[in-house]
Amino acid sequence: MDRSSPSRFRRSAxxxxxxxxxxxxxxxxxxxxxxxxxxxxxxxxxxxxxxTPRMTVALVTxxxxxxxxxxxxxxxxxxxxxxxxxxxxxxSDPNAGNQANLVQNAIDQKVDGIAVTLAKPDxxxxxxxxxxxxxxxxVGLNSGLSDWRKLGLLEFFGQDxxxxxxxxxxxxxxxxxxxxxxxxxEQGNVGLTQRCDGVQKxxxxxxxxxxxxxxxxxxxxxTITAKLKQDxxxxxxxxxxxxxxxxxxxxxxxxxxxxxxxxxxxxxxxVKAVQNGSIEFAVDQQPYLQGYxxxxxxxxxxxxxxxxxxxxxxxxTGPAFVDRSNVDKVAEFAAKGTR
Amino acid sequence: MSMAQRAEPAVGTTPPASGPKDxxxxxxxxxxxxxxxxxxxxxxxxxxxxxxxxxLIVAPSVRQGSSMATVLYQSSTIGIMAxxxxxxxxxxxxxxSSGVAVISSALTASMLSYQLxxxxxxxxxxxxxxxxxxxxxxxxxxxxxxxPSFLITLGTFLILQxxxxxxxxxxxxxxxxxxxxxxxGFGQARKIFASSFDVGGVQVKITVVWWLAFAALATWVLLxxxxxxxxxxxxxxxxxxxxxxxxxxxxxxSLFMLVGFGAWFVGMHNLFSFNTVQSGEGIGNELIYxxxxxIGGCLLTGGAGSxxxxxxxxxxxxxxxxxxxxxxxxxxxxxxxxGVMLLGAVLINLWVQRTATRR
Numbered sequence: 001m002d003r004s005s006p007s008r009f010r011r012s013a014x015x016x017x018x019x020x021x022x023x024x025x026x027x028x029x030x031x032x033x034x035x036x037x038x039x040x041x042x043x044x045x046x047x048x049x050x051x052t053p054r055m056t057v058a059l060v061t062x063x064x065x066x067x068x069x070x071x072x073x074x075x076x077x078x079x080x081x082x083x084x085x086x087x088x089x090x091x092s093d094p095n096a097g098n099q100a101n102l103v104q105n106a107i108d109q110k111v112d113g114i115a116v117t118l119a120k121p122d123x124x125x126x127x128x129x130x131x132x133x134x135x136x137x138x139v140g141l142n143s144g145l146s147d148w149r150k151l152g153l154l155e156f157f158g159q160d161x162x163x164x165x166x167x168x169x170x171x172x173x174x175x176x177x178x179x180x181x182x183x184x185x186e187q188g189n190v191g192l193t194q195r196c197d198g199v200q201k202x203x204x205x206x207x208x209x210x211x212x213x214x215x216x217x218x219x220x221x222x223t224i225t226a227k228l229k230q231d232x233x234x235x236x237x238x239x240x241x242x243x244x245x246x247x248x249x250x251x252x253x254x255x256x257x258x259x260x261x262x263x264x265x266x267x268x269x270x271v272k273a274v275q276n277g278s279i280e281f282a283v284d285q286q287p288y289l290q291g292y293x294x295x296x297x298x299x300x301x302x303x304x305x306x307x308x309x310x311x312x313x314x315x316x317t318g319p320a321f322v323d324r325s326n327v328d329k330v331a332e333f334a335a336k337g338t339r
Numbered sequence: 340m341s342m343a344q345r346a347e348p349a350v351g352t353t354p355p356a357s358g359p360k361d362x363x364x365x366x367x368x369x370x371x372x373x374x375x376x377x378x379x380x381x382x383x384x385x386x387x388x389x390x391x392x393x394x395l396i397v398a399p400s401v402r403q404g405s406s407m408a409t410v411l412y413q414s415s416t417i418g419i420m421a422x423x424x425x426x427x428x429x430x431x432x433x434x435x436s437s438g439v440a441v442i443s444s445a446l447t448a449s450m451l452s453y454q455l456x457x458x459x460x461x462x463x464x465x466x467x468x469x470x471x472x473x474x475x476x477x478x479x480x481x482x483x484x485x486x487p488s489f490l491i492t493l494g495t496f497l498i499l500q501x502x503x504x505x506x507x508x509x510x511x512x513x514x515x516x517x518x519x520x521x522x523x524g525f526g527q528a529r530k531i532f533a534s535s536f537d538v539g540g541v542q543v544k545i546t547v548v549w550w551l552a553f554a555a556l557a558t559w560v561l562l563x564x565x566x567x568x569x570x571x572x573x574x575x576x577x578x579x580x581x582x583x584x585x586x587x588x589x590x591x592x593s594l595f596m597l598v599g600f601g602a603w604f605v606g607m608h609n610l611f612s613f614n615t616v617q618s619g620e621g622i623g624n625e626l627i628y629x630x631x632x633x634i635g636g637c638l639l640t641g642g643a644g645s646x647x648x649x650x651x652x653x654x655x656x657x658x659x660x661x662x663x664x665x666x667x668x669x670x671x672x673x674x675x676x677x678g679v680m681l682l683g684a685v686l687i688n689l690w691v692q693r694t695a696t697r698r
Contacts, residue, residue: 064619065500065501065504065618065619066503066504066507066514066515066617066618066619066620067514067617067619068513068514068515068617070514071508071513071514071515187673187674208670209670209671210664210670211670211671211673211674213623215619215620215621215622215623215624216416216620216621216623216624217609217612217613217620218412218413218416218608218609218612219413219416219660221412221612221613222409222410222412222413222657222660222661223413223660223661223664225409226406226409226410226661226664226665227664229400229403229405229406229409229665230398230400230664230665230666230667231667243515243613243615243617246613246614247613250612250613254409254542255405255409256405267515268513269515269518269614269615272518337512337513
């Protein structure tokens, strides 16, 4: 969502009203609230609330709209904000220049802390310097592991994509895979490329790359099918996002291939697929944890002067593997959309 | 019969055959082959055939029947939308909201069925109404304001993009819908929208059948019905069309609603094929639909085009898209290959028409 004025997040009554009206128009009936009530009940089950003075934290990410991954990051941040008596201002834009403007916007609002993703560190450098001049602590999350210290960030919460890729490759070695195809759903995305490179580094078999159009599922499905038919020695399909893993399972069926599917990232439907064995394993960088820790880290710094990771080392949230051995434990949390 | 004749000059961009020949220059004098070549769909047919032959040569795995089924599947999901988009373009208008409208429809059906625990057919029907309403809104705004449809549908595009996300989040608490595959009616709906059937050992997706059926229907409507004439007339010159009694408002609004119908159909395919829908999908596809229509010989300015042309346009896009993968080329160049192949195919298309219409 392209929210150019994050301050409106709280007083977004007109927006909510319009959205609600649209929701009602779409649902045609008010009883849709049943589902939402249950959802809220599940979310409100979190711990008690801090009695520290209210502070404002801006979370500025490079999320593209409507991606399940970022939704989980935001849920983590919201949970921490609720617990810490923090007012969370969320905004995002996949365009690096626009994201920098959103950070500037947060500085103008004189927030008490900024959590930011560094998908394109160079573009963010200037504005992060301004935040520091203004005395606003900045923490990094998700992407920018190799740059957060250079930019003078307080702390960093995320997964080293290369390390995750390497761990993934090692895990593949234990499954007896010989030839894999690494499916990239967004051409030119640095983090996704690092994952595939990491896999290639440790995986002892052959790795090929395939680009698909991530916003068009039928196209994703047929492109993976085509690849499996073109090269029937491929025994494992590696996807970099949960929805693509589920689609890859269908492609394997379409192609009449025996390939297995393994993936980065997790969502609620994926859990079922791991349980029934159609997906071998998923590497989980725990996006909920990234959002949660970033907000909580800023709160700790303000109220107790703490540095997570000692201010020199990143706090790694992944790679955690989810496979048949531990999927049942994860399932109950995934059902709430928090894993 | 007069209907078909009136449609004729608009269908083929058959030139007035400036004839320094002995005859009075009527097209009937020109050789049949050239007259055929002058039709826009023949050019794109040859372009598509060239792409097909090219990949049959360079990519051995394309030669399997099952590979062709995959290519046709990809083409069909583009092609089903490219058809109404092409009709709309012949009628002189654009729809930039068609890509996200597909996802709006799928989200509506999915969330309505899940949240109220209804038979999924209820969701499917409500989604159809919503899609038609979106089309009606686009058409009505265009006709009432007289603004370019580019602007109106750009607005709708942004609105739908935001609503898709916000409403999904509001209702499900997530940005993707819940899995509806275990609900009543899902199996039936999947049979209609997302099943496949066996042809000589090859699994063919049902969307391919729908695509070709819709194309046949659209061709008949365009060439053999009064409504088809109205489409050409409003796209050619709205004011003179109105002057001769063509219901311009009705025609334009109904064309936008037809795009809504297509969006609904493809949206249902997405839903019943993948069980859940991510609210951020669909962006960018509108340009692919328009590209398929333009490659298929529909003029960007309206008033000319066919329904069969976009079928080949969509096929060409699907063939190039999958062919590159079948050929096993370096994937870093994927988009560049795609662009070069499409441009090449369009140039063949253009060259064929120029050659055919020169004399």
